Amino acid sequence: MTETALALIELGAILFALGTFGRLAGRFGMSPIPLYLIGGLAFGEGGFISLSAANEFGHVAGEIGVVLLLLLLGLEYTAPELMTGLRRSWAAGLVDIVANATPGVVVALILGWGAVGAVTMGGVTYISSSGIVAKVLNDLGRLGNRETPVILSILVFEDLAMAVYLPILTTILAGLSFASGAKSLAIALTAITVVLVVALRYGRYVSAIVDSSDREVFLLKLLGAALLVAGVASALNVSAAVGAFLLGIAISGSTAHEAAKLLEPLRDLFAAIFFVAFGLTTDPRAIPPVLGWAVALAVVTVLTKVGTGWWAAKRQGIRPMGRARAGAALVARGEFSIVIAGLAVTMGGVDGDLAALASAYVLLMAILGPIAARVVEPAVGLVQRRWKPAAVTP
Amino acid sequence: MNVDVTALPGIGVRKDFEVRSGRRIGVVAHRDGDIDLIVSKLEDPDACAAQIPLSIDEAAVLANLLGAPQLVSKLNDEHSDLPGITTRQLPIADESPYEGRTLGETAMRTRTKVSIVAVMRAGQLHPSPGPDFTFTSGDVLVVVGTPDGLDAAAKILTHG
Numbered sequence: 001m002t003e004t005a006l007a008l009i010e011l012g013a014i015l016f017a018l019g020t021f022g023r024l025a026g027r028f029g030m031s032p033i034p035l036y037l038i039g040g041l042a043f044g045e046g047g048f049i050s051l052s053a054a055n056e057f058g059h060v061a062g063e064i065g066v067v068l069l070l071l072l073l074g075l076e077y078t079a080p081e082l083m084t085g086l087r088r089s090w091a092a093g094l095v096d097i098v099a100n101a102t103p104g105v106v107v108a109l110i111l112g113w114g115a116v117g118a119v120t121m122g123g124v125t126y127i128s129s130s131g132i133v134a135k136v137l138n139d140l141g142r143l144g145n146r147e148t149p150v151i152l153s154i155l156v157f158e159d160l161a162m163a164v165y166l167p168i169l170t171t172i173l174a175g176l177s178f179a180s181g182a183k184s185l186a187i188a189l190t191a192i193t194v195v196l197v198v199a200l201r202y203g204r205y206v207s208a209i210v211d212s213s214d215r216e217v218f219l220l221k222l223l224g225a226a227l228l229v230a231g232v233a234s235a236l237n238v239s240a241a242v243g244a245f246l247l248g249i250a251i252s253g254s255t256a257h258e259a260a261k262l263l264e265p266l267r268d269l270f271a272a273i274f275f276v277a278f279g280l281t282t283d284p285r286a287i288p289p290v291l292g293w294a295v296a297l298a299v300v301t302v303l304t305k306v307g308t309g310w311w312a313a314k315r316q317g318i319r320p321m322g323r324a325r326a327g328a329a330l331v332a333r334g335e336f337s338i339v340i341a342g343l344a345v346t347m348g349g350v351d352g353d354l355a356a357l358a359s360a361y362v363l364l365m366a367i368l369g370p371i372a373a374r375v376v377e378p379a380v381g382l383v384q385r386r387w388k389p390a391a392v393t394p
Numbered sequence: 395m396n397v398d399v400t401a402l403p404g405i406g407v408r409k410d411f412e413v414r415s416g417r418r419i420g421v422v423a424h425r426d427g428d429i430d431l432i433v434s435k436l437e438d439p440d441a442c443a444a445q446i447p448l449s450i451d452e453a454a455v456l457a458n459l460l461g462a463p464q465l466v467s468k469l470n471d472e473h474s475d476l477p478g479i480t481t482r483q484l485p486i487a488d489e490s491p492y493e494g495r496t497l498g499e500t501a502m503r504t505r506t507k508v509s510i511v512a513v514m515r516a517g518q519l520h521p522s523p524g525p526d527f528t529f530t531s532g533d534v535l536v537v538v539g540t541p542d543g544l545d546a547a548a549k550i551l552t553h554g
Contacts, residue, residue, distance in 0.1 A: 077404055081401060142441070143402065144410065144422055144432030144433075153403065257425060257426060321438055
């Protein structure tokens, strides 16, 4: 069999298996991300079946997946939305960072992964999955709820924080000296500021450049622009993902809606390959030794996220049940934790076990998140019923 | 009425208000054009009892169903400076002799001097129906005229 034939067969088998997994996940109202990761673990090095011919494509496709994930995330927001979100939620956003990054940092330091590992794991445990959260809110019919804007503005803050965090992480991972590290960070932050200003003031020109009434032309221009910007950003050590995110923000109005519609299936495809590619690079045999840490992190960060949501909702005058819902909705971690871990693993500079811990952690959190959002109401109801009779008995 | 407009970043806009019973009702307008009808729970006003996705057509039908009494009261307001002119909703019942016949056949204008200004059917508003407009049972006619004329029109529509 030729190399190409083998690669096609392997890739086809993987995609078909993912489709079947995804359908299974949909039936239980679950996020498919954990299943994609498991798929990658099962097929990769040290898994049940080792598929290596599709690896090369998987690597590039995974990179494109990250670019598309962040591009679509940027397309979802308009620059004014980001600015008002930032103004309204900075206090909750800071509590969110401190409460949820700390557990990851502490575990990384205990395991002796150094400062680089600590920054990486802090990011992994910090960021909620806006994809899973938004889907769960819609599925559970909670868009009209009063705590929903609180949840969404925390997500906006997190996504903006990513735009600052990822360049810092890439700089640290590149292992540059302090002077050149500071220089590339300064370049990165200047670039982000410039793009945000351009997006706020001149977003319609950026939209006009990529816009076209012909779907094919539009798709090619859009994808071309995204990969170009991502590539340039990557060369400047800003991280490709942030470049794509900023381009997404700069594209606005009807162009953004059309672009999102057009790119969604592509994103789903390439993002699935990205999760598999990350799973492929992780040796499942490395998971059992770190599983205890993953479970401990999961328990702690479920509590810290619930606490963050509770606190933020309380500030908006929402009742205890709504506060609990806000906290539970934020629990899910997913694509961005993997993006961060994937970046760290591909650029090197972190311990190999980090990938294993990150996958185990995201596996747990992507499953726990939607479950937490569903069980929070009956659970809090039960607690309230337990308390109330005690309070009224004479 | 005070309608609260809340931005839902990445999703769209929520517009809702509190009704007398204490519940909030409103819509979530998604950015891609979808509309959800939302109704809050009575015991927990932070939460929603229902979030019902509506297509554009369904939303239009609902709006018209809610808008029919409003149309009549608005026409009445506009006629308030014309003494003796009122607006009324007259139904075409199942046993109406004009069920399945056209507006022209009623000869309403010549017989009673009233005007049929609109017909509500299945939530859709058909303004200014012509003489060849065919009635079906369940239609609600918006009729303008003198009180006597309207009484006569109601009689014609039920008894012929």
